[in-house]
Amino acid sequence: MAMQIIVADDDAAIRTVVSQALMRAGFEVRVTSNIATLWRWVSAGEGDLVITDVLMPDGSTFDTLPKIKNSRPDLPVVVMSAQNTFMTAIKASERGAYDYIPKPFDLTELVSIVRRALSEPKKTPRTNVQDDLQESMPLVGRSPAMQDIYRALARMMQTDLTVTITGESGTGKELVARALHDYGRRRKGPFVAINMAAIPRDLIESELFGHEKGAFTGAQARTSGRFEQAEGGTLFLDEIGDMPMEAQTRLLRVLQQGEYTIVGGRTPIATDVRIVAATNKDLRQLIARGQFREDLFYRLNVVPLRLPPLRERIEDLPDLARHFFAAAEKEGLPRKALSQGALDVMRRYPWPGNVRELENLIRRLAALYPQDEIATEIVEHELTNDPIKAPGLDAESSKPVDLSASVERYLAEYFSSFGDDLPPPGLHGRILREVEYPLIAAALAATRGNQVKAADLLGVNRNTLRKKIRDLDISVVRSIR
Numbered sequence: 300m301a302m303q304i305i306v307a308d309d310d311a312a313i314r315t316v317v318s319q320a321l322m323r324a325g326f327e328v329r330v331t332s333n334i335a336t337l338w339r340w341v342s343a344g345e346g347d348l349v350i351t352d353v354l355m356p357d358g359s360t361f362d363t364l365p366k367i368k369n370s371r372p373d374l375p376v377v378v379m380s381a382q383n384t385f386m387t388a389i390k391a392s393e394r395g396a397y398d399y400i401p402k403p404f405d406l407t408e409l410v411s412i413v414r415r416a417l418s419e420p421k422k423t424p425r426t427n428v429q430d431d432l433q434e435s436m437p438l439v440g441r442s443p444a445m446q447d448i449y450r451a452l453a454r455m456m457q458t459d460l461t462v463t464i465t466g467e468s469g470t471g472k473e474l475v476a477r478a479l480h481d482y483g484r485r486r487k488g489p490f491v492a493i494n495m496a497a498i499p500r501d502l503i504e505s506e507l508f509g510h511e512k513g514a515f516t517g518a519q520a521r522t523s524g525r526f527e528q529a530e531g532g533t534l535f536l537d538e539i540g541d542m543p544m545e546a547q548t549r550l551l552r553v554l555q556q557g558e559y560t561i562v563g564g565r566t567p568i569a570t571d572v573r574i575v576a577a578t579n580k581d582l583r584q585l586i587a588r589g590q591f592r593e594d595l596f597y598r599l600n601v602v603p604l605r606l607p608p609l610r611e612r613i614e615d616l617p618d619l620a621r622h623f624f625a626a627a628e629k630e631g632l633p634r635k636a637l638s639q640g641a642l643d644v645m646r647r648y649p650w651p652g653n654v655r656e657l658e659n660l661i662r663r664l665a666a667l668y669p670q671d672e673i674a675t676e677i678v679e680h681e682l683t684n685d686p687i688k689a690p691g692l693d694a695e696s697s698k699p700v701d702l703s704a705s706v707e708r709y710l711a712e713y714f715s716s717f718g719d720d721l722p723p724p725g726l727h728g729r730i731l732r733e734v735e736y737p738l739i740a741a742a743l744a745a746t747r748g749n750q751v752k753a754a755d756l757l758g759v760n761r762n763t764l765r766k767k768i769r770d771l772d773i774s775v776v777r778s779i780r
């Protein structure tokens with residue numbers, strides 16, 4: 300007998316396309332435009348899965364979801380919403396939704412989510428309704444790339460999985476780590492952050508794990524490490540690529556056995572800490588150079604999360620700018636807005652310092668200029684005076700980047716970093732990979748994640764492209780139109 304899907308949406312067009320797609324896929328479909336009917340059917344035991352919008356004429360699905368999960372814990376509910384924000388994704392997950400899909404969405408994706416939900420063994424999701432959820436959003440941006448991040452975060456909130464966040468400097472790695480903690484099940488515990496690049500290398504181990512009195516010169520008393528301070532909570536290991544080898548070995552043991560020893564100590568100490576790591580370096584490259592343990596990489600990379608640079612999600616710029624102007628206003632600075640021209644200039648700028656650079660610019664604009672509306676010329680002036688210049692921005696004054704020459708320079712440095720020794724074997728593959736990764740990522744970004752167009756642009760077969768995306772572990776900005 301065909302599985303029955305209940306579709307609830309007040310938009311007749313959505314009901315039609317969704318039910319047609321589901322019927323084509325072999326499902327039986329019932330549709331409704333309000334929550335009252337949805338609840339009547341569900342409580343009568345009808346339907347094997349529900350797909351529902353959030354805002355309905357007779358209320359919000361989020362208010363009914365806990366009731367649905369109470370009466371039918373095994374019924375998967377897929378929530379779709381046009382309010383594509385961080386809070387929607389988080390709320391959906393907390394109230395027990397199976398998944399959340401931002402509108403507009405891809406019908407093929409919807410059908411595959413439905414199939415997956417129906418084929419997975421039934422498990423009762425832990426609902427975790429937090430009524431004190433503040434509505435102020437920690438993460439701003441509604442671009443497809445950020446929505447992918449929100450969905451990934453929502454899925455991870457109810458778990459203790461180790462997460463590694465990669466992304467250029469200023470893309471929000473620490474902010475995401477905090478959000479994982481603040482909205483996750485460890486939020487009552489401590490959040491402890493430590494930046495490997497900011498601590499002298501020979502002190503990192505004792506900072507992390509603590510030391511016994513007399514463990515080394517200057518160790519005058521037993522001290523607790525960050526692991527001990529983070530007990531029951533989350534430990535954020537920033538710039539993990541800068542972690543010295545010995546500390547890596549100790550960390551690996553924590554991840555494998557849930558215990559560690561303090562420096563100079565013998566007795567293993569059991570620990571209950573969720574690890575979130577971040578890096579703006581390519582850990583695979585560090586592994587190839589023998590500077591990062593491969594086994595540790597796999598333990599840390601259980602859930603990899605790549606934060607896109609701002610230039611790959613430039614559509615978030617107006618939201619972010621408004622958000623930072625509002626923050627400046629809260630600090631007592633006058634209210635300001637950007638002119639259309641100013642926004643256009645900012646859209647074309649490559650933002651090498653990402654969101655942090657934007658935040659700093661907005662602060663400067665709010666503090667230094669008396670106008671209520673910031674004119675084009677002001678932003679042009681501010682951006683050209685910025686000492687951090689992105690490659691390519693200065694196109695008129697400097698020569699275009701010469702790829703061969705750059706690779707040559709890179710290789711010279713690479714070889715010399717091994718002194719008299721040779722680098723590990725497999726150099727050809729590694730270097731090609733290094734070039735191929737940005738090439739494919741750029742093609743995908745330029746075509747908004749459209750793999751057909753990207754394959755065309757690159758001049759490769761679609762299947763080849765798909766395989767490369769998988770092999771190179773490129774996170775794809777999925778097209779939703």
Ligand SMILES: Nc1ncnc2c1ncn2[C@@H]1O[C@H](COP(=O)(O)OP(=O)(O)OP(=O)(O)O)[C@@H](O)[C@H]1O
Nearest residue numbers: 437438439440467468469470471472473474654655
């Ligand atoms: N999506 C976002 N919404 C709002 N603010 C953001 C967002 N992303 C980043 N920010 C802000 O930008 C600044 C930089 O973010 P954060 O420190 O998290 O970046 P990072 O990737 O950890 O940087 P680094 O690698 O240099 O440590 C912070 O002030 C943060 O609040």
